[in-house]
Amino acid sequence: MxxxxxxxxxxxxxxxxxxxxxxxxxxxxxxxxxxxxxxxxxxxxxxxxxxxxxxxxxxxxxxxxxxxxxxxxxxxxxxxxxxxxxxxxxxxxxxxxxxxxxxxxxxxxxxxxxxxxxxxxxxxxxxxxxxxxxxxxTTTVNDPLFIVNTKNFTTNADITQRLLFTLINSMAQLAANSLRRFTTSRLDVGSSPTLYCLMQCMPDLIPHDCESCFQDILNSTLEYLGGKQGGRVLGTRCYMRYEMYPFFQGDPKLRIINLAPHVPTINNTTTPATVYPQSQPPDAAPPPEGKVTVQEHNGPTTRWNGDCC
Structure with missing residues (x-):
């Protein structure tokens, strides 16, 4: 990665x-x-x-x-x-x-x-x-809404931050370089919670601007949604959702099986956000694994199935 x-x-x-x-x-x-x-x-x-x-x-x-x-x-x-x-x-x-x-x-x-x-x-x-x-x-004004699951992770704060950082950072380039600027993923790392994630930005953005928008989402997620079992950052230029259950159609495009070794220091000088709660839906069974190919990276290992979006 x-x-x-x-x-x-x-x-x-x-x-x-x-x-x-x-x-x-x-x-x-x-x-x-x-x-x-x-x-x-x-x-x-x-x-x-x-x-x-x-x-x-x-x-x-x-x-x-x-x-x-x-x-x-x-x-x-x-x-x-x-x-x-x-x-x-x-x-x-x-x-x-x-x-x-x-x-x-x-x-x-x-x-x-x-x-x-x-x-x-x-x-x-x-x-x-x-x-x-x-x-x-403009490609930068996103005016996001922050929506969170009211339940907290039971893992410690360091692991939680690494999970979310790995999840979003692993997906950014794949989504930004796809036709629909869209991808989905499943994160399975040892005994840590399994997470599902979806990310998309507007297809009129060039990949660089799409990745920049996702970087903003990454910072915001770590700052405002870090301890929560699910959350969304909804914006007019890009958005992200993650949950502990599958919520999108089809198999995940990307499977992540290793955590990032650490989370880089985040600039936490943003103005405090307003975060809105969402109700917790019933648990759902994980989707089928599907066929995947394996790609090695200098960092967390990821797997994806075929072409994305």
Missing amino acids: KFLPSVHLPCHPWMAMVILPLLLLLVPLAAAQWSSCSKSDDYKSNSTYVANLSLLSSTLPKKAASSTTLFATSIMGNFPDIVYALTLCRGDSNASACESRVTTAFQDLLRLCPYKKNAAVYYDPCMLKFSNKNFLA
Whole structure:
């Protein structure tokens, strides 16, 4: 495994999570679905902004479903009623399910964030964001939501940090260099807890920018989610989820069987985050092992099955 160049990162604006509750109203939905709505920038019911949203809701789902990466962006209208939108379906989704889910996402956002020009919703299989501000122009602003399992690991803090560091750092390059910027993994290390993880960034990012986004997630995970049995960092440019049970489709693309020898020093100067709890679902049986090939690295050993994504 080749470690990422550095985890000594400066504090990015998206990590100043203490500001988020002042700007966004977080609404937990059923079955691990979350939405955020701006408190300002309202539109009127008969406005051109509504008309532009309506056009987006009829075109963006089809655009995403017709893409090989199940990803789409769009810009509709002119200032001051211009709408920027982005949607992504998870790398283990299919086209028909993607179109249906993005259509539902528009309906949910209009219901959950009525008259708000800036809104986002995250589901397990997809996400959608629209805004009157051009968030598509940047690769760094991620505005993440931190969602955690309320149960703690029973292993000691050092082992827990090494598990999470190994998990995310091992996956970053594989995900960043895949077509859908997506991969999944299973970590099996001795008597330590088995962990499953999924990572994805927006397919319009070049691999370098995708890895940079994952480095931010790595730092945030170690700082805010370290002792928890499961968690998510949900953002508009990249996201990650890990659990002690399988939650994605198919066999893991990557199997990790050795821990990193240590965790590099993390820059813990970020502004304190707001972390939201998630309910614990029933335990599930591990997925089939599948066929894997073995690749040796100068570091933790990993295994993956075939081409990724």
